[in-house]
Amino acid sequence: VNYFYHYDLIEILNTTDREINLKDYYLTDKWDGSNRYYFPDAVLAPGEYFVVLCSGDPSLGEKHAPFGLTPGDTVYLAKHGTYIDVLPIPADLQYDESYGRSGNVPVYLAEPTPGKANTDGSISGIASPTADIAPGLYDNAVTVTLNSTGTIYYTTSGARPTTSSAVYTSPITIDD
Numbered sequence: 001v002n003y004f005y006h007y008d009l010i011e012i013l014n015t016t017d018r019e020i021n022l023k024d025y026y027l028t029d030k031w032d033g034s035n036r037y038y039f040p041d042a043v044l045a046p047g048e049y050f051v052v053l054c055s056g057d058p059s060l061g062e063k064h065a066p067f068g069l070t071p072g073d074t075v076y077l078a079k080h081g082t083y084i085d086v087l088p089i090p091a092d093l094q095y096d097e098s099y100g101r102s103g104n105v106p107v108y109l110a111e112p113t114p115g116k117a118n119t120d121g122s123i124s125g126i127a128s129p130t131a132d133i134a135p136g137l138y139d140n141a142v143t144v145t146l147n148s149t150g151t152i153y154y155t156t157s158g159a160r161p162t163t164s165s166a167v168y169t170s171p172i173t174i175d176d
Helices: none
Strands: 008-013 025-028 049-054 074-079 082-088 098-102 105-109 142-144 172-174
Touching: 082 098
Parallel strands: none
Antiparallel strands: 008 049, 025 074, 074 082, 098 105, 142 172
16 A cells, blocks of 8 residues: 555655664654654665654554644654754645755755655745735625636635636635
């Protein structure tokens, strides 16, 4: 069974030129160090990866963390109570998107690559579109003008837009 596509995951890479025993390290999603995932007594060779599944259910096995991840969370790597590394997860990260590092730079990744080097990525996600009127309830029809640096797909039904949805090209009048 390939669990990688059912759970969020955290991948650790040994970037040093020596082996590292993971037994003294832990991951947490809480600054106070609670919710800890303790690594097993395993040696990570130089260039080797270790993948932890954030299922929230450690009873599923030694590679399952007791927490899940959501956009806006932060992941902490610690050893003996000292934080070694911190990675904030962007609040705008969407379902099925991947975020990590390329070298030392945090990037949005083109695709997840568990157990392998990260692939192409971008330093920032595409900014959310902005509208020229405030969100709210209106008694009369309104015309909305949107601005964005990318293509805007939209629906007027309240459904989440996809690349098959209408493409924004001019102001939209909403009367219902």
